[in-house]
Amino acid sequence: MKDKSLDSHKNESQFSRREFIQVAGMAATAIVLSPALTACSTKAGGTPLSSISGKKLKLYMDTHDKVNGTFPDGITPKQLEGFYEKYQAACKEEGVISIRTHVGFGDGRAYCFNLAPSADAVKRAHEKVGLPFDSITEVHTITPADLALLS
Template structure:
């Protein structure tokens, strides 16, 4: 499986609780697409949220996020890490 970093724009003012709830919504159904969301970060001032996952494809990541109501604006494969 490949790791993916997806990016959500337009989330100005997101709170820690809202980020946690969105992440939990993804976790609740992630197995249906063979995805595992590892972590999420947010910059409330810039309105950007980042999510790191392992998945069989970027489409699988997008489908989970879309079903939970927060479609990503970008999805990037990150095949290398140290």
């Protein structure tokens, strides 16, 4: 299998758009979510990513399940892609940053990770696009590196 990691010998044009976004998203998530890397997680100008727009952002996970009527039964990846663009616009209006969404199309479930000033901001973004949810929970990422730093 061809190595698709980003290094000095490869550039964006060597990846499909989807592969590049996935790799870039994983890197951004690692920087933003790992407390061990908090000192490195800044946007241009030195503003911490966890406090964009002057508001402290927290990590939230929201859940959707077709059994509960909160995940559209039979939605295709292409349909989800179109809907997700609208959701991102609603997130921007509410000061929410959509980090990652894990989708099980076969099981009809989704787990979404957002940085937001509050759970209410995530709720408002969902309401703007008519997206029901089962729960919105503030979560913390803990990796083996994080645990090592605690001891």
